[in-house]
Amino acid sequence: MPEPEYSVAVENLVKRFGDFVAVNQLNLKVRKGEVFGFLGPNGAGKSTTIRMLCGLLKPTSGHALVAGYDVARKPEAVRQNIGYMSQKFSLYNDLKVIENIRLFAGLYSVPSKDLQGRIEWALAMANLKGQENLITGTLPGGWKQRLALGCAVLHKPPIIFLDEPTSGVDPISRRQFWDLIHQMAEEGVTVFVTTHYMEEAEYCNRLALIFRGKMVALGTPSELKRDSMKGELLLIECEPLGKAVEALQSAPDVMDAAVFGNALHLVVLDVATAIPRMWKYLADQGIAIGRIEKIRPSLEDVFVSLTAAREAGQEYKV
Amino acid sequence: MSFPRVLAVAKKEVVQILRDSRSLLIVVIMPVTLMLLFGYGVSLDLKGLPVYVYDQDGNQQSQDLLKRFQNSEYFKVVSVVDGYPAMTRALDDGRAKMGIVIPWDFSQRLRDGGPVQVQALVDASDDNTANVLIGYAQAVVQGYSAEIQLNWLRERGQSVQPAPVSIETRTWYNEDLESSAFIIPGVLALVMSVIGAFLTSLTIAREWERGSMEQLISTPVSAMEIMLGKLTPYFILGMFDVLVCAVIAIYWFHVPFRGSALTLLFSSALFLVVVLSLGFFISVVAKNQFAASQIALLITFLPAFLLSGFLFSIEQMPIALQWITRIFPARYYVSLLKQVFLKGTPTALLYADLIPLAVFALVLALLATRSFHKRLE
Numbered sequence: 001m002p003e004p005e006y007s008v009a010v011e012n013l014v015k016r017f018g019d020f021v022a023v024n025q026l027n028l029k030v031r032k033g034e035v036f037g038f039l040g041p042n043g044a045g046k047s048t049t050i051r052m053l054c055g056l057l058k059p060t061s062g063h064a065l066v067a068g069y070d071v072a073r074k075p076e077a078v079r080q081n082i083g084y085m086s087q088k089f090s091l092y093n094d095l096k097v098i099e100n101i102r103l104f105a106g107l108y109s110v111p112s113k114d115l116q117g118r119i120e121w122a123l124a125m126a127n128l129k130g131q132e133n134l135i136t137g138t139l140p141g142g143w144k145q146r147l148a149l150g151c152a153v154l155h156k157p158p159i160i161f162l163d164e165p166t167s168g169v170d171p172i173s174r175r176q177f178w179d180l181i182h183q184m185a186e187e188g189v190t191v192f193v194t195t196h197y198m199e200e201a202e203y204c205n206r207l208a209l210i211f212r213g214k215m216v217a218l219g220t221p222s223e224l225k226r227d228s229m230k231g232e233l234l235l236i237e238c239e240p241l242g243k244a245v246e247a248l249q250s251a252p253d254v255m256d257a258a259v260f261g262n263a264l265h266l267v268v269l270d271v272a273t274a275i276p277r278m279w280k281y282l283a284d285q286g287i288a289i290g291r292i293e294k295i296r297p298s299l300e301d302v303f304v305s306l307t308a309a310r311e312a313g314q315e316y317k318v
Numbered sequence: 319m320s321f322p323r324v325l326a327v328a329k330k331e332v333v334q335i336l337r338d339s340r341s342l343l344i345v346v347i348m349p350v351t352l353m354l355l356f357g358y359g360v361s362l363d364l365k366g367l368p369v370y371v372y373d374q375d376g377n378q379q380s381q382d383l384l385k386r387f388q389n390s391e392y393f394k395v396v397s398v399v400d401g402y403p404a405m406t407r408a409l410d411d412g413r414a415k416m417g418i419v420i421p422w423d424f425s426q427r428l429r430d431g432g433p434v435q436v437q438a439l440v441d442a443s444d445d446n447t448a449n450v451l452i453g454y455a456q457a458v459v460q461g462y463s464a465e466i467q468l469n470w471l472r473e474r475g476q477s478v479q480p481a482p483v484s485i486e487t488r489t490w491y492n493e494d495l496e497s498s499a500f501i502i503p504g505v506l507a508l509v510m511s512v513i514g515a516f517l518t519s520l521t522i523a524r525e526w527e528r529g530s531m532e533q534l535i536s537t538p539v540s541a542m543e544i545m546l547g548k549l550t551p552y553f554i555l556g557m558f559d560v561l562v563c564a565v566i567a568i569y570w571f572h573v574p575f576r577g578s579a580l581t582l583l584f585s586s587a588l589f590l591v592v593v594l595s596l597g598f599f600i601s602v603v604a605k606n607q608f609a610a611s612q613i614a615l616l617i618t619f620l621p622a623f624l625l626s627g628f629l630f631s632i633e634q635m636p637i638a639l640q641w642i643t644r645i646f647p648a649r650y651y652v653s654l655l656k657q658v659f660l661k662g663t664p665t666a667l668l669y670a671d672l673i674p675l676a677v678f679a680l681v682l683a684l685l686a687t688r689s690f691h692k693r694l695e
Contacts (some may be wrong), residue, residue, distance in 0.1 A: 084533070092330065092334065106325055106326025107534070107537040171469045
């Protein structure tokens with residue numbers, strides 16, 4: 001079979017559970033060697049999508065090709081070409097590290113001549129050399145995740161699916177985990193990863209923002225930050241914050257106001273006109289202002305503004 | 319079908335069993351415990367039932383009669399009392415199953431040649447035991463009466479033949495009429511049900527609950543390979559327990575073994591396929607350890623206990639219930655076990671049980687394979 005153009009190609013993918021539409025008309029394409037992030041809050045449909053792409057759930061309608069194979073019609077061919085890490089840690093806690101590795105090597109039919117090499121590789125990658133005989137359940141969270149990743153890629157699959165691989169893992173381990181992901185991507189592996197951590201999303205080559213089963217934006221992190229926000233972002237330092245946010249939410253020209261740390265983020269249509277108005281408006285309310293300035297939005301700002309628009313029932317083109 | 323993949327799953331399962339003390343306990347201790355429990359604890363034989371005696375007469379003849387009770391293996395005279403209240407209390411609190419009251423004019427009336435009645439007070443809260451007791455007591459008293467009549471006739475110079483008609487019995491298959499020989503072979507059906515259905519339904523449902531099944535089915539391993547890999551270790555453990563139980567039955571409880579070992583192993587293998595398939599099917603449907611294990615016990619262990627002829631003879635059940643027993647595979651297995659241990663029926667005659675059992679095995683194995691898909695829905 002010729003190498004497919006895209007590692008993952010999804011067309012009008014829909015998954016319905018009864019009346020609930022978990023994934024709604026999803027379209028996306030992931031290139032070989034890309035780290036593709038799937039960002040969204042819990043319940044947005046991320047896991048459902050990834051499970052369909054791994055052949056674990058049957059799509060209600062639409063098509064998805066993974067490694068060139070239709071996930072609904074050729075799930076076994078898909079599974080030969082993927083590694084999958086489910087959201088919940090699902091290696092066997094009562095097995096030793098090495099027993100888990102050998103099990104998955106057996107399930108993926110790793111040829112016996114490669115076996116020792118792959119075991120060594122997985123142990124080195126998970127930083128578990130010399131710890132082969134530990135019971136898996138006793139490992140710290142970050143080690144478990146690396147072991148799970150190692151087990152999922154023992155057969156050197158061209159595509160890996162990671163469902164919230166770093167949830168519940170400390171920041172340093174998370175960082176190490178992402179280093180591994182980028183290493184694999186450099187070797188040409190396509191990585192499809194879901195997350196609800198905004199800072200993690202920055203590590204991805206491209207991102208799809210998903211909300212309530214629908215994709216609300218797609219692009220590189222910088223594209224999203226540049227293009228996806230309706231309006232511009234102001235940072236306001238003022239006192240007291242609570243009173244200010246209340247006042248600003250009903251102020252004219254303000255599309256959204258939220259507390260970020262010890263300051264406010266304000267979404268306005270036009271910065272030039274908004275800044276002088278805000279000074280006046282807040283001063284009239286008796287609020288002490290430190291500074292007001294235009295800032296570049298973070299992914300979180302983009303995400304909040306896009307989902308807030310959805311919540312309000314407005315739809316606009318990205 | 320890839321044999322190495324089946325082996326990978328099976329190896330993992332074996333390691334998990336060996337590392338889990340609870341499943342080891344069930345595999346090793348449970349068969350022995352059940353054997354001992356049913357071998358010693360459950361006896362359908364009535365022997366040495368406690369009897370209280372109130373002898374108002376206290377004469378040579380009343381003593382003769384009481385000696386006959388004493389000498390019967392079915393009764394044990396545990397106390398002689400001198401009034402009704404003591405006897406009533408003993409019956410009330412279960413110290414006595416029967417009270418015998420010999421009237422004050424017992425020997426007087428016997429001398430006069432008149433009829434005399436001996437009172438037996440029987441605890442009939444368990445009607446079955448009571449019926450048997452009454453029968454035994456009547457036999458004792460009839461024997462005594464017959465002797466008195468004979469003596470009476472002899473004294474008058476008549477030659478009499480004692481007991482003109484008698485019955486000569488030969489008990490086959492269970493010569494000593496030991497109920498343990500009847501019960502013990504059937505214990506195997508209980509053990510197989512627990513190993514096969516209960517234990518496997520737990521292990522498979524556990525994979526669903528913990529999420530490891532999701533990881534497993536995301537790999538190229540096929541549904542059939544998962545099923546074979548997970549069930550084979552339990553099949554081997556089940557066969558191991560067949561041997562353990564057979565050894566205990568034959569060498570500890572001295573239950574005769576007259577059939578062929580091959581028949582025992584073959585029918586046990588068939589029954590194991592039945593219960594393993596059921597356990598697998600249930601856990602695929604239930605996907606929850608608690609529900610799966612409860613359902614497994616309900617549809618395998620309970621029928622093996624009540625509706626298989628293990629303790630309660632199927633021929634004595636109401637007709638409707640007899641028909642119902644036919645839909646439970648345990649019935650055929652227990653029948654095979656009793657035949658292979660006690661009767662040694664040639665294999666050709668065992669087909670009446672072997673064929674239905676084989677059909678169940680085939681149908682349920684198919685059902686189990688069909689029920690399991692590598693999907694999360």
